[in-house]
Amino acid sequence: MTGPLLEAEHLSKRFGGVEAVRDVSFAVYPGECVVLAGDNGAGKSTVIKMLSGVHEPTAGTARFEGKEITGEPPSAVRDAGIETIYQDLALADNLDVGLNLYLGREKTRAIFGIPFVDRKGMRADATKVLERLGIVVPNPALPVHNLSGGQRQAIAIARAIHWKARLVIMDEPTAALGVPEQREVMALIERLKADGVGIILISHNLPDIFAAADRIIVLARGRVAGERRPSETNDEEIVRLMMGG
């Protein structure tokens, strides 16, 4: 196996007097799905926010492909190849599929030297990427608030694929979805893994954890309570670790 994509070492984060995360270390390899499991308030979201650049760690470092990314702003982390898909989806509801795919990196084309946002071009690209994922958006010109939860999640994942992310961080990607849509998202995760993309998945849903994980890292009260491979553990042990027992 090649070297790790991402190495998090001794990450800690304080918010005032509260220590949300303490001394969390782990690594993610290409094509591997690491699940961060834990109860609400265990520090999962804080960990990924430190990796994606939203929070600066109080202590510790994060390296991506050998380069330190600690304290870089979200845009720099994303440009480095880490795409983060947030629980609340991070889509702009009033914009169409194309603009959401390109948000912050819009394509333009010049007419008489004056740049115009290329809505049609971005829409066409988005339709293509989504088709490759087996998702048909009935009318790509509509704002995305018209789409189902699964389709919206797919757009967020399509963003990662389109921008050739090598590490994708997903925060509870199936939380707001119905059962068939959950399955679609799990299938998308398998596709990403097959392409050699590393994945960090946040979840407290045990079936999801066991379906997707190559390794499970359990957080409890801001610390790593244990690290297991799915084949070496079971529901009960994971729950026990999540409860901090």
Next chain:
Amino acid sequence: MTVSHDFSAPRGDSAGKRLLKALLNGWSWLFLALILAFFEIYAQHNVGTTFIFRAYNIQSIGVATAQILLLALGLTLVVVAGHIDLSIGFTTGLAAVAMALVIRAIDPAVGGLAALFIGMLAGIFAAILVGLVNGWLVASLNVPSFIGTLGTYGVARGMALIVAGGATVSIRSEEARFLGNGDIYGMEMPILIAIVLVIGCHYLLAHTKFGVHTYAIGANRASAERAGINVKRHLVILFVLSAVTAGIGGLIYTGRFSAGAANAGEPILLYAVAAVFIGGASLTGGQGTVIGTVIGAIIIAVIQFGLVFSGLPPYWQFVAVGLVIIVAVLVDQSRDKLTGHLS
């Protein structure tokens, strides 16, 4: 020109519902046609003349529209981003007074054209200051824009009155007169300036990355931030743009009346806010277009002029514009319900 509300019906809607949606989206155009028809019929019957097809009427409506638009254009950008700028009423006055004072002070020394130019710069500079403060309050200190800009509304008003000594600052400048009253090939300067600004703002909002980011911020600030958009800087720029268009309104006022007055923009503030919301913007942000605002401004100008034209007491215009604002908000709400957009 089309208003791109982007709310065409998703598949599976009944024809009736689709028609209703189309009506709700295009209601401002429909409403404009209706009031024009109303005043035309009124004029034909009671005055025995035409309302729409008289150059003088069209020009008067055009100038009134331009005055409203100078405050409403920048405001549209701010509202699309999910904020509001109430300070523009007195930013206009501050810019008008600043320009008049500077021209009065330096005109004989530097010559008319140079004085006009430096006076305009001073007016715009005063406006930019207000915009920067608004942006700083809203973007960096997270003050709700309604309250923050209400505060700068008061400050700008006070400053304008203080520097003007509580009086109107009259000037004698042919060059400034031209700015407010002149015409180029029969097109009055205020209308010409408004058209240039409409084109600029429309391009900015509908065709640039900056515009797309403005909509994204209005819909979901967090998503915009995560997408790498510098939201704070963006908001500051929006408030400065809003102040600058309002300030240009002040420059034209000073030119038009050969005097700068602190309350130059005050009576137009309500109309500007109304034009933006009649034009399809929503208080929750993420919606609205420059073309919509233009239609909104024309509607108000037609009501204003039409009521005067038909000999009704001019105070009815406040009643009429107030009612139209309420209708605009009701239409906005029912449209949101129909499109299933919960904001």
